[in-house]
Amino acid sequence: MNLRVGIIGVSQTKYETNKSYQAITDTVFEVVQEAMADAGVSREDVDSIVTSSVDLWDGRTASNQMLTDVVGAIMKSESRVAGDGLGATFQGMMTILCGASDLTLVVSQCRGSMGDPYGISNWVFDPIFQQPLGLDYLSAAALQANHYMKRFEITQEDCARVVVKNLNDAQNNPQAQVAKETTTDDVMHSPMWAYPIKEMDAAPVSDGACAIVLASQKKAKALSKNPVWILGAGCCVEAHYLGDRDLTEGEALAKASKKAYEMAGIHDPVKELDLAEVSAEFSYQELLWTELMGFCGRGNGIKFLEQGMTSAEGALPVNPSGGMIAGNPVTVAGLTRLVEAVLQVRGKAEARQVQNAKMALAHGTTGCCGQGQYVMIVGN
Amino acid sequence: MSDRFKGMVLEGKLDLPFSYSAGRTASRFFIELRDHQRIMGKRCPRCNRVIVPAQLFCKECFTKTDDWVEVGPEGTLITFTVVYRKESHHPKDAPLAYGIIRLDGADTSLVHLLAETDVAQLQPGRRVRAVFSKKRIGHILDINHFEMA
Ligand SMILES: [Zn+2]
Numbered sequence: 130m131n132l133r134v135g136i137i138g139v140s141q142t143k144y145e146t147n148k149s150y151q152a153i154t155d156t157v158f159e160v161v162q163e164a165m166a167d168a169g170v171s172r173e174d175v176d177s178i179v180t181s182s183v184d185l186w187d188g189r190t191a192s193n194q195m196l197t198d199v200v201g202a203i204m205k206s207e208s209r210v211a212g213d214g215l216g217a218t219f220q221g222m223m224t225i226l227c228g229a230s231d232l233t234l235v236v237s238q239c240r241g242s243m244g245d246p247y248g249i250s251n252w253v254f255d256p257i258f259q260q261p262l263g264l265d266y267l268s269a270a271a272l273q274a275n276h277y278m279k280r281f282e283i284t285q286e287d288c289a290r291v292v293v294k295n296l297n298d299a300q301n302n303p304q305a306q307v308a309k310e311t312t313t314d315d316v317m318h319s320p321m322w323a324y325p326i327k328e329m330d331a332a333p334v335s336d337g338a339c340a341i342v343l344a345s346q347k348k349a350k351a352l353s354k355n356p357v358w359i360l361g362a363g364c365c366v367e368a369h370y371l372g373d374r375d376l377t378e379g380e381a382l383a384k385a386s387k388k389a390y391e392m393a394g395i396h397d398p399v400k401e402l403d404l405a406e407v408s409a410e411f412s413y414q415e416l417l418w419t420e421l422m423g424f425c426g427r428g429n430g431i432k433f434l435e436q437g438m439t440s441a442e443g444a445l446p447v448n449p450s451g452g453m454i455a456g457n458p459v460t461v462a463g464l465t466r467l468v469e470a471v472l473q474v475r476g477k478a479e480a481r482q483v484q485n486a487k488m489a490l491a492h493g494t495t496g497c498c499g500q501g502q503y504v505m506i507v508g509n
Numbered sequence: 510m511s512d513r514f515k516g517m518v519l520e521g522k523l524d525l526p527f528s529y530s531a532g533r534t535a536s537r538f539f540i541e542l543r544d545h546q547r548i549m550g551k552r553c554p555r556c557n558r559v560i561v562p563a564q565l566f567c568k569e570c571f572t573k574t575d576d577w578v579e580v581g582p583e584g585t586l587i588t589f590t591v592v593y594r595k596e597s598h599h600p601k602d603a604p605l606a607y608g609i610i611r612l613d614g615a616d617t618s619l620v621h622l623l624a625e626t627d628v629a630q631l632q633p634g635r636r637v638r639a640v641f642s643k644k645r646i647g648h649i650l651d652i653n654h655f656e657m658a
Contacts, residue, residue, distance in 0.1 A: 256529040370620070372609055
């Protein structure tokens with residue numbers, strides 16, 4: 130990247146089981162107002178808007194059309210990513226890098242409570258070969274979990290440690306939906322949902338939204354005393370059909386992170402990154418993703434965690450917010466990770482603040498078993 | 510935090526019919542299942558891989574596949590899960606099991622249902638065999654499930 134894109138405003142809601150006390154537009158209005166206030170900009174300053182939402186989760190089609198008014202898009206350029214909020218941030222970044230926009234608002238919203246979560250995920254699968262089998266994100270993830278765990282001799286107790294770390298750390302995060310003292314026994318005693326995934330290994334389903342304000346380098350410097358810069362970004366996608374992929378390899382994430390590191394000039398992510406916020410909907414994924422992002426060798430994700438490297442005080446804290454295990458606003462999740470990363474490098478992450486955080490990684494994923502992968506590096 | 514008044518919640522339901530075209534390649538794949546109880550793949554002329562279920566093109570080489578090749582009906586289990594959570598989108602009642610299966614003669618794997626739902630009996634590397642449905646209509650569920658071979 131020649132010129133940098135700055136993040137000058139962020140906002141997120143609390144993640145809750147049910148926000149039925151608000152309409153979707155009420156929630157979005159709040160986060161948009163807060164992000165613009167955080168950036169010190171008004172609707173007139175915004176050149177373009179990118180939203181992220183998914184029709185089936187919204188129970189309607191072209192569902193970004195209900196957001197145009199409330200994201201302030203009337204008489205402006207609006208586009209939408211039907212997927213993860215971090216993916217929408219890539220698109221927002223590009224509106225600025227190509228010179229089409231100096232100030233771009235990125236908004237992501239999802240209501241997990243509105244429909245039947247795993248039922249909706251069944252419709253992600255192709256209707257010819259996979260959807261009629263009744264596959265969903267849980268069963269597909271369980272196929273991946275079992276393969277990964279058998280290949281590297283990872284136990285269910287190992288995965289339970291991920292949940293323990295996340296739910297304990299989430300107690301420092303006022304936005305978390307689930308936060309409590311947790312033991313591996315609690316996780317091991319939770320009902321088996323899809324072998325080897327138990328209820329507590331799976332992220333809850335949440336309602337929530339995020340908004341961020343992106344600015345060109347010039348605009349960011351003019352408007353903000355403490356812009357956070359996008360230093361690196363990489364995205365990559367794998368085949369859709371589960372049988373076409375080695376679910377233990379995850380080459381897309383390896384490539385996406387390599388690209389982001391190269392752009393940010395990172396040679397050793399463990400030494401150079403101060404924290405990582407990763408989108409792991411199931412406990413095993415945090416281990417698998419950390420390996421694929423090169424934090425440790427293949428199969429060593431659990432060793433890395435057991436050594437305390439990923440704990441809030443570790444060499445490379447992973448999900449000091451509690452991650453998706455503490456709150457899962459589905460298609461918003463990647464943008465939540467980015468908002469957390471920005472708060473950390475600003476030094477404004479309050480009780481969950483990582484000491485002297487200067488550079489952070491945010492990760493988002495879309496599709497089943499990490500089919501689409503986004504990695505973004507942000508820093509001062 | 511916002512005021513937690515109890516707002517109105519309006520019920521709705523998305524229930525819409527759709528027709529999905531399988532295309533030339535998948536249609537032939539399904540006809541072979543229906544009429545001959547054969548599982549077919551297609552070979553990539555460039556990398557020689559046999560791709561199953563049969564596909565129009567090889568994703569790696571981005572080339573049209575050509576020869577049709579019969580694979581299976583036996584194969585090796587790559588990974589599996591047993592699902593205990595009941596879901597309305599399941600084709601049969603939980604517990605139900607899924608496997609990713611590398612059929613003999615194939616270079617990619619097939620995702621399908623397994624008859625065995627006892628985790629202790631399932632292991633990657635175990636041999637499995639396709640069991641065809643009695644009533645076949647040209648559909649992925651013309652293979653009813655895979656049983657232990
Ligand atoms: Zn090929």
